[in-house]
Amino acid sequence: MYAGFGISIICVLVHLDYVFLSEQGKSYDEYSLFRITPKNQSHLDYLSNLSKTTSGEYDFWLLTTSVNHPADVMIAPPVKQGLIRYLNTVKMPFSVLIDNIGEKIKEDKLSSVETPPALEFFAAYQDIEDVSDLIN
Ligand SMILES: *[C@@H]1O[C@H](CO)[C@@H](O)[C@H](O)[C@H]1NC(C)=O
Numbered sequence: 001m002y003a004g005f006g007i008s009i010i011c012v013l014v015h016l017d018y019v020f021l022s023e024q025g026k027s028y029d030e031y032s033l034f035r036i037t038p039k040n041q042s043h044l045d046y047l048s049n050l051s052k053t054t055s056g057e058y059d060f061w062l063l064t065t066s067v068n069h070p071a072d073v074m075i076a077p078p079v080k081q082g083l084i085r086y087l088n089t090v091k092m093p094f095s096v097l098i099d100n101i102g103e104k105i106k107e108d109k110l111s112s113v114e115t116p117p118a119l120e121f122f123a124a125y126q127d128i129e130d131v132s133d134l135i136n
């Protein structure tokens with residue numbers, strides 16, 4: 001339980017870092033981060049299927065393997081409305097953690113002082129160390 005939670009945090013940190021580092025190559029404008037909670041086996045099967053698609057439209061930052069445990073998924077703009085419709089149809093609860101990841105990255109850049117990439121990377125590494133300390 002504890003370890004699983006810690007690993008989730010690390011996954012999110014690593015993913016955020018990945019998003020920041022690859023920002024120059026790709027725009028995340030209008031990409032959203034959804035937290036989706038499966039309430040029964042068919043919900044879980046659906047999420048499991050989504051996580052295996054390789055089109056790049058669904059990027060799982062946090063996987064779920066059991067009912068009532070949420071998944072965090074980055075959704076590409078073209079599939080967002082369809083996914084929301086589907087989730088409402090099958091009554092799978094979700095919340096929007098980040099509405100526009102592209103904007104969020106820009107805000108974070110503006111609010112932070114110019115930091116060389118190497119230092120940012122080191123800071124991220126330190127966070128992970130801290131998390132490891134907490135769970136060990
Ligand atoms: C998941 O994928 C399998 C194989 O493609 C398919 O048979 C099944 O209906 C899908 N399940 C859901 C819930 O979409």
Ligand SMILES: *[C@@H]1O[C@H](CO)[C@@H](O)[C@H](O)[C@H]1NC(C)=O
Nearest residue numbers: 039040041042043090091092
């Ligand atoms: C899961 O919940 C949805 C919405 O309540 C329902 O339509 C569906 O039949 C349920 N599936 C299972 C396997 O219980």
